[in-house]
Amino acid sequence: MHTIDLGLVEMTLDVVKFAIGRITDTTPHLGYPKSADELRRLVGETVTPQGIGGEVAFGLFRDVLMKASVSIDHPRHLAFVPASPTRAAVMFDLVTSAACVHGAFWLEGAGCIFAEMQVMEWLVSLTGMPDGAFGVFTSGGTEANLSAMVAAREAWRAADPERRTRRGIVIAADSAHSSIRAMAKVIDADVVFVPTDDRFDAALLRQHLGWLSPPDRQRVFAVIATGGTTNAGIIDDLAGIAAICEREGLWFHVDAAYGGGALAAPSARPLFTGIERADSVTIDPHKWLFSPYDCGAVIYRRPELARMAHAQEGSYLDIFSDEAMRGFNPSDYQIQLTRRVRGLPLWFSLAMHGTDRYAQAIERGLELARIAGRLIEASPHVQLVRPPSLSCVLFRRAGWAAGDYRDWTLRNHRSGYALVTPTTVGHGPDTETVARFCFINPDTTEQDVQGILDTMV
């Protein structure tokens, strides 16, 4: 592996050249998918007993595979929750891989885990959670939500032996992210979904708790609110829900996977009042904190409860409980054992730029949403569906049905101009297909937004 040959040097140059070119390219090729059949025809069989060589494989990646993949940081990629990792973070992602560090245990990863912990201290400080609150970096918001739900359920069961065989219930609004339903399946819990077109608030929670039968009420162990819904950027009534959870002894989880970055933006921070009272919080640095994929985070008010739920035991792991080896083991606080030190790219970028630059870049996303709102109001062919919330903007094109939005999305994507996708709002027969912008990339311009609106005329 370690003898230098010319092919390796050439491949290394290709890779580094591509990485530098891509990292400095602010309007990368948008990318458009091809069918698996077509890709097979174009690249052939690449995994062979003898190998096809680095140069050939790299050429196929650069010229075929990457062109059939979307560059998520394109400034006119405003679909789903886009991303915009900093150059520093992307560069350091390469370094993180090259460094070959096991990020599960202090014994192996102490130095790098320490750097992750400094970033985590900053994240915790953004939430305003009390002393002792702490967390770990996960593969994403889904894993963070799962880890928090398992910790909540285990704490609930530990408090009363009768609950050991009882199936739990989680209460969430139907505007909660799809991962809540999916992860409830993983832990075999039921979810009571509270329907709402707006904020999930204390009154709705009180009402739905009241509607439960006494045996079902006994099964409720957690309430999940969202700090910036994925669809519309709505921040639930965190303070009101926190108060009920405190009174009723329910675990309060705030899913701020998308919106959590806005905690660093002074103009948006007050909207999150109440998050400091959460038992656990999810924030995705790979969304609005400009970290490359994949990097989520989960924070716990009482990390020892998470450790009770997640620490793995095995004779091959006994060494880690030895006094001399003791330290913070990220594997004890989420469902993953072996892990890369995935908080490290964010650490380097934060250390390099400082947190003020982050606040500015996030404020720019919020500003872009307000700009889009104004441009929409000034254009006769489009209308706002609701005022912009965080960096999400929902709007309709007068006279369009679902098929028109789909055709428009495909047209803009296929031409390589923009990727903006529709969503729906409302319930049942009132469901309406609308267009949606989500801003993350601070390099998106007002002209980009106007240009996209112009494609709807």
Ligand SMILES: *Cc1c(COP(=O)(O)O)cnc(C)c1O
């Ligand atoms: C994106 C998102 C998730 C899922 O996060 P992944 O990183 O995609 O696993 C969960 N909750 C909310 C609110 C989100 O926006």
